[in-house]
Amino acid sequence: MDGHTRPLSVDEALRCVLEQTAAAPAEALPLASALGLTLAEDVVSDVDSPPYDKAMMDGYAVRGADLLDGRGDLEVVQEITAGRVPTLPVGPGQAARIMTGAPLPDGADAVVMVERTRLLEDGRVRVEGSPTRAGQHILKRGAELRAGETVLTAGVRLRPQDVGLLAAVGRDPVAAVPPPHVSLLATGDELVEPGVRPAAGQIRNSNGPMLLAQTRRGGGVPRYLGIAADHEDSLRPLIEQGLRTPVLLLSGGVSAGKLDLVPGVLAGLGVRTHFHKVHMKPGKPLFFGSVRTAGGTTLVFGLPGNPVSSFVCFELFVRPALRRLRGLADAGPPVRRAALAEDFGHASDRPTYHPALLEEADGWKVRPVPWFGSPDLRGLGRANALAVLPPGDGGFRAGQVLSVIPLEEG
Amino acid sequence: MDGHTRPLSVDEALRCVLEQTAAAPAEALPLASALGLTLAEDVVSDVDSPPYDKAMMDGYAVRGADLLDGRGDLEVVQEITAGRVPTLPVGPGQAARIMTGAPLPDGADAVVMVERTRLLEDGRVRVEGSPTRAGQHILKRGAELRAGETVLTAGVRLRPQDVGLLAAVGRDPVAAVPPPHVSLLATGDELVEPGVRPAAGQIRNSNGPMLLAQTRRGGGVPRYLGIAADHEDSLRPLIEQGLRTPVLLLSGGVSAGKLDLVPGVLAGLGVRTHFHKVHMKPGKPLFFGSVRTAGGTTLVFGLPGNPVSSFVCFELFVRPALRRLRGLADAGPPVRRAALAEDFGHASDRPTYHPALLEEADGWKVRPVPWFGSPDLRGLGRANALAVLPPGDGGFRAGQVLSVIPLEEG
Numbered sequence: 132m133d134g135h136t137r138p139l140s141v142d143e144a145l146r147c148v149l150e151q152t153a154a155a156p157a158e159a160l161p162l163a164s165a166l167g168l169t170l171a172e173d174v175v176s177d178v179d180s181p182p183y184d185k186a187m188m189d190g191y192a193v194r195g196a197d198l199l200d201g202r203g204d205l206e207v208v209q210e211i212t213a214g215r216v217p218t219l220p221v222g223p224g225q226a227a228r229i230m231t232g233a234p235l236p237d238g239a240d241a242v243v244m245v246e247r248t249r250l251l252e253d254g255r256v257r258v259e260g261s262p263t264r265a266g267q268h269i270l271k272r273g274a275e276l277r278a279g280e281t282v283l284t285a286g287v288r289l290r291p292q293d294v295g296l297l298a299a300v301g302r303d304p305v306a307a308v309p310p311p312h313v314s315l316l317a318t319g320d321e322l323v324e325p326g327v328r329p330a331a332g333q334i335r336n337s338n339g340p341m342l343l344a345q346t347r348r349g350g351g352v353p354r355y356l357g358i359a360a361d362h363e364d365s366l367r368p369l370i371e372q373g374l375r376t377p378v379l380l381l382s383g384g385v386s387a388g389k390l391d392l393v394p395g396v397l398a399g400l401g402v403r404t405h406f407h408k409v410h411m412k413p414g415k416p417l418f419f420g421s422v423r424t425a426g427g428t429t430l431v432f433g434l435p436g437n438p439v440s441s442f443v444c445f446e447l448f449v450r451p452a453l454r455r456l457r458g459l460a461d462a463g464p465p466v467r468r469a470a471l472a473e474d475f476g477h478a479s480d481r482p483t484y485h486p487a488l489l490e491e492a493d494g495w496k497v498r499p500v501p502w503f504g505s506p507d508l509r510g511l512g513r514a515n516a517l518a519v520l521p522p523g524d525g526g527f528r529a530g531q532v533l534s535v536i537p538l539e540e541g
Numbered sequence: 542m543d544g545h546t547r548p549l550s551v552d553e554a555l556r557c558v559l560e561q562t563a564a565a566p567a568e569a570l571p572l573a574s575a576l577g578l579t580l581a582e583d584v585v586s587d588v589d590s591p592p593y594d595k596a597m598m599d600g601y602a603v604r605g606a607d608l609l610d611g612r613g614d615l616e617v618v619q620e621i622t623a624g625r626v627p628t629l630p631v632g633p634g635q636a637a638r639i640m641t642g643a644p645l646p647d648g649a650d651a652v653v654m655v656e657r658t659r660l661l662e663d664g665r666v667r668v669e670g671s672p673t674r675a676g677q678h679i680l681k682r683g684a685e686l687r688a689g690e691t692v693l694t695a696g697v698r699l700r701p702q703d704v705g706l707l708a709a710v711g712r713d714p715v716a717a718v719p720p721p722h723v724s725l726l727a728t729g730d731e732l733v734e735p736g737v738r739p740a741a742g743q744i745r746n747s748n749g750p751m752l753l754a755q756t757r758r759g760g761g762v763p764r765y766l767g768i769a770a771d772h773e774d775s776l777r778p779l780i781e782q783g784l785r786t787p788v789l790l791l792s793g794g795v796s797a798g799k800l801d802l803v804p805g806v807l808a809g810l811g812v813r814t815h816f817h818k819v820h821m822k823p824g825k826p827l828f829f830g831s832v833r834t835a836g837g838t839t840l841v842f843g844l845p846g847n848p849v850s851s852f853v854c855f856e857l858f859v860r861p862a863l864r865r866l867r868g869l870a871d872a873g874p875p876v877r878r879a880a881l882a883e884d885f886g887h888a889s890d891r892p893t894y895h896p897a898l899l900e901e902a903d904g905w906k907v908r909p910v911p912w913f914g915s916p917d918l919r920g921l922g923r924a925n926a927l928a929v930l931p932p933g934d935g936g937f938r939a940g941q942v943l944s945v946i947p948l949e950e951g
Contacts, residue, residue, distance in 0.1 A: 214730030320624030
């Protein structure tokens with residue numbers, strides 16, 4: 132895989148990235164932090180739910196046979212609130228006051244809503260209205276879940292309703308794949324942090340905050356290491372630090388020029404190069420390597436310094452790697468087919484990932500937005516998708532169907 | 542709006558919630574935490590970007606006129622790296638070694654890639670290949686952004702690419718609407734926390750972790766207050782604590798029964814009831830109130846104790862309120878039209894929000910999943926959407942078009 136002279140195709144490059152990427156080991160994690168993580172165990176219920184025949188209304192637990200014509204006067208033998216255990220059975224001609232969620236007493240087989248009753252002066256309760264059938268306003272023990280039943284299987288990405296189910300069956304903590312930590316290091320003597328006003332020759336580091344946001348959206352936990360200057364003494368300790376997390380993202384410093392020291396420093400730290408060029412636009416000078424560390428394998432992505440190149444390389448390669456690390460079966464990126472909304476002139480010798488608007492209007496339509504290339508973050512800002520334009524010297528016709536990668540919303 | 546005797550329709554109830562809900566005041570927030578928040582200012586660039594004519598390749602800055610036939614030998618007068626300012630102009634017959642991202646020196650109007658050059662023994666550089674046109678491999682000052690230009694407008698929900706743009710124009714901190722804090726309080730003597738094995742008569746609190754996850758998905762910052770017992774001494778201090786955040790979610794304790802103390806405690810703390818019933822299934826006994834506090838207004842939702850009722854009420858009412866608090870123009874919930882994939886028998890006197898599978902296959906199709914009602918969290922677990930079934934005593938025919946609320950993925 133050391134073919135870093137010939138540029139790989141996007142598919143080859145993604146395959147190479149995923150070959151180096153395995154799901155992180157599962158851990159026992161607090162349920163409160165499990166949202167969005169991949170479940171790493173088949174989950175079996177340890178309880179019947181509900182654990183008893185449960186009243187679904189406030190009212191009276193009764194024997195349906197006593198109320199075949201819908202009315203009757205019954206002796207009230209006890210009161211049962213949620214969280215209490217009934218102490219007496221309900222015999223013929225008897226009833227128990229009962230609250231929503233409370234266990235039904237033995238003998239009773241139905242609940243009459245309190246709205247259909249009134250207390251008599253002698254302490255009995257009068258039931259009126261339509262006939263009462265057995266099972267009315269009762270949830271039978273085990274109707275939701277039975278002990279021993281599998282309620283969720285390993286591999287599921289946990290949604291709020293799944294978290295609710297895990298809570299119901301006592302899975303706190305729960306075995307899940309933890310989110311990957313991702314180190315971010317910007318490189319370049321010309322960079323200053325966004326809060327600083329650039330002096331002559333300087334520009335602000337826009338990739339750092341953008342990659343941090345993309346990492347969050349991709350389910351990673353970002354750790355920003357700052358800006359490294361263009362010399363080995365600055366780069367080496369920061370890269371060493373970044374290699375301690377499962378993923379290190381470097382921004383800038385990986386094209387072929389004289390000051391692009393990064394590949395040399397990486398090699399010196401044992402990082403094996405898998406590829407260093409991808410046949411795509413923007414994003415051609417993407418570097419990908421890996422190194423075995425004490426904690427496992429660290430993936431190293433050297434992202435191009437131009438912001439749209441960096442953004443696109445993240446979406447095409449880093450996000451799928453994060454999904455794989457998170458234990459998700461489908462690494463992505465997501466692709467949808469959409470018809471060009473209008474003619475579009477474009478020529479390139481490489482497949483182009485062009486900022487575009489994807490919209491659903493009588494099927495899916497895609498419309499490339501004005502964009503002048505890899506430095507043009509504003510063009511990307513007007514887009515909600517990347518249209519994949521095959522290489523060629525001509526243009527594209529309205530109605531032609533393209534692959535489109537939808538971008539996530541805010 | 543104190544009409545809590547007649548149940549409101551879902552639309553009336555949502556309108557009532559949103560009438561009580563205003564966007565939180567903007568704050569100056571660190572850019573690193575701005576992802577997903579609503580921008581609260583129009584953002585104008587304070588710089589030209591790039592701030593100078595910038596080299597887009599490693600190579601030599603040249604005068605195109607010297608290389609009209611594509612070749613020539615040029616004197617190298619300086620080396621310019623990114624972050625440095627050129628010290629000399631490039632005269633006729635001269636060139637400057639230049640790195641990607643560095644400022645073009647005066648006099649030069651193009652860059653020749655290093656791959657097209659070689660250094661001669663006398664120190665000059667030989668350029669070979671195709672003709673060099675002015676502007677080649679140069680990004681002109683201000684091509685991306687001009688100082689004074691508006692790059693983003695208030696109201697935008699910030700995506701990673703917007704965060705990149707904000708960084709480029711120095712907006713750190715940035716004026717944005719902070720995420721709303723949401724207190725969660727479960728109520729009920731029968732509840733135990735998920736990590737505990739329930740004794741007789743007890744059940745686990747599944748709504749707490751589920752609402753916490755829904756709050757996160759809805760862009761809120763949850764704060765779990767625990768489980769309150771069914772008496773005023775337990776409820777009152779916890780509710781008082783919860784009223785200190787802009788939103789308080791109560792789970793359970795709001796139906797009409799004897800032990801449902803919550804509405805009384807809320808009234809005692811000055812909470813005004815807006816409604817207490819909604820004409821829907823599940824979720825009928827939803828309580829909504831509000832109170833003015835030192836910090837502004839606190840919205841109080843009393844969610845039904847049955848897990849699917851609680852889930853659905855959150856999606857229909859709480860999530861839109863959170864979106865409005867977050868400053869988003871479209872409160873939702875999102876609704877899509879989809880055709881029933883198959884006949885479906887269902888009768889109810891209320892509109893039913895039925896767990897369903899929504900899929901795109903020759904248009905949008907919806908398929909209700911097996912579900913036996915408000916306690917059935919497993920039924921919800923098989924769904925990715927809620928199908929809105931109008932009231933009626935009959936059934937629904939394959940092909941009939943329904944409103945469907947898609948649920949977010951993990």
